[in-house]
Amino acid sequence: MDIKAALEEINEAAAKQPEGVVYAPIAMEGALAAGALAQVAPYLKQQNYASVVIVADDNTWEAAGERLAELLRAAAVPFGVCRLKPNGQGDVIADERTIVQAMLETPKEAQAMLAVGSGTIHDVVRFVCSQTNRVFVSVPTAASVDGFTSVGAPIIVDGFKQTVPAIAPTAIFADLDVLSAAPQRMTAAGFGDMLGKFTSLADWRFSAEMAGEPFCPLAFELTERALLACIGAVDEIASGTPRGVETLMEALLLSGWSMLLVGHSRPASGGEHHLSHHWEMAYLKEGRRQLLHGAKVGVACALLAKLYRDRLGEAYPSIFGGLPEGEQLQAWLRRAGGPAVPEEIGLTRELLDESLREAHLLRDRYTGLKHLVLRGGA
Numbered sequence: 001m002d003i004k005a006a007l008e009e010i011n012e013a014a015a016k017q018p019e020g021v022v023y024a025p026i027a028m029e030g031a032l033a034a035g036a037l038a039q040v041a042p043y044l045k046q047q048n049y050a051s052v053v054i055v056a057d058d059n060t061w062e063a064a065g066e067r068l069a070e071l072l073r074a075a076a077v078p079f080g081v082c083r084l085k086p087n088g089q090g091d092v093i094a095d096e097r098t099i100v101q102a103m104l105e106t107p108k109e110a111q112a113m114l115a116v117g118s119g120t121i122h123d124v125v126r127f128v129c130s131q132t133n134r135v136f137v138s139v140p141t142a143a144s145v146d147g148f149t150s151v152g153a154p155i156i157v158d159g160f161k162q163t164v165p166a167i168a169p170t171a172i173f174a175d176l177d178v179l180s181a182a183p184q185r186m187t188a189a190g191f192g193d194m195l196g197k198f199t200s201l202a203d204w205r206f207s208a209e210m211a212g213e214p215f216c217p218l219a220f221e222l223t224e225r226a227l228l229a230c231i232g233a234v235d236e237i238a239s240g241t242p243r244g245v246e247t248l249m250e251a252l253l254l255s256g257w258s259m260l261l262v263g264h265s266r267p268a269s270g271g272e273h274h275l276s277h278h279w280e281m282a283y284l285k286e287g288r289r290q291l292l293h294g295a296k297v298g299v300a301c302a303l304l305a306k307l308y309r310d311r312l313g314e315a316y317p318s319i320f321g322g323l324p325e326g327e328q329l330q331a332w333l334r335r336a337g338g339p340a341v342p343e344e345i346g347l348t349r350e351l352l353d354e355s356l357r358e359a360h361l362l363r364d365r366y367t368g369l370k371h372l373v374l375r376g377g378a
Helices: 003-015 036-047 058-074 096-104 119-132 176-180 184-195 197-211 217-232 234-239 242-262 271-286 293-312 317-321 326-336 349-362 368-374
Strands: 029-033 052-056 079-083 112-117 135-140 152-157 160-165 171-175
Touching: 003 029, 003 217, 003 242, 029 036, 029 242, 036 058, 036 112, 036 135, 036 171, 036 176, 052 058, 052 119, 058 079, 058 112, 096 119, 096 152, 112 119, 119 135, 119 152, 152 271, 160 271, 171 176, 171 242, 176 242, 184 197, 184 217, 184 234, 184 242, 184 293, 184 326, 197 217, 197 271, 197 293, 197 317, 197 368, 217 234, 217 242, 234 242, 234 326, 271 293, 271 349, 271 368, 293 317, 293 326, 293 368, 349 368
Parallel strands: 029 171, 052 079, 052 112, 112 135, 135 171
Antiparallel strands: 152 160
């Protein structure tokens, strides 16, 4: 993918949107290509940064951080390293402790922070950069989530997950060699995150109709295009071929850009994300190991699509009637190598029922899930 050309096309289309549709032009550099890691040092030198810091964890340091450090050293780019520490359960999470570590271990002279990792590390870095007025550069190590290029940072404060405004990266360098070497469960999580767009897009149309929430046809179309590309390449994504991983990463970038375009996560996050966040907070409270974000979203989407079809498809056929069958969504998830049903991610019936009743409270957004709860149908 030619990132510059892709964004020029999006910005040109955005400028032609109907009057009243609010959007923001996207400015971002970088590359999605084999060997993209080698382009980071030249970019940093071109920007004339006096110093930068690599933020990684033990796994992502091995996947790309160490190699990136070698490239920066060879190019004489001054840098520091922050290796984020896991919690007692062995997970690196975007909470107060991790955020403070990133702040304390970033030298004062560092002008940019390089997020080397997947969703959690990016959330920590985008938040810290927004609070300390530093430049944020994205270096994904797996095609696992669509939040690389978005502006919101889902962080956990006192055990409660909330999405706060932060900043998008000024550049993203997605190396297909690195992404293709990631564990298949990470790629499957990215596919699950994209599959969640079936319900998030339906929820967005529903909220626009029922609650008058702002709607942008272009952002909707970009996300839908990305989703359908993934469905068309499910076998290649499942096999982890370079082309499959590239298709998935392109889709994740498009989904992230659609959020950036409108300044919120509405195109890519609906009731399925609310369920996922509820489960995540419950697992943290219980001291259980965390699940990959996209794995939870995929399971939530299959569950919610069935609920929407059964309970809302007749009343709102143009919005919910065309959703895929829950069994089809589960089959796609399994094909990609990810979990497909609540039992496969350790959800109890009690937690599942609780989330269907309460997850809509996490965000002040109107969704099919909120509609069902308010009318006693979830």
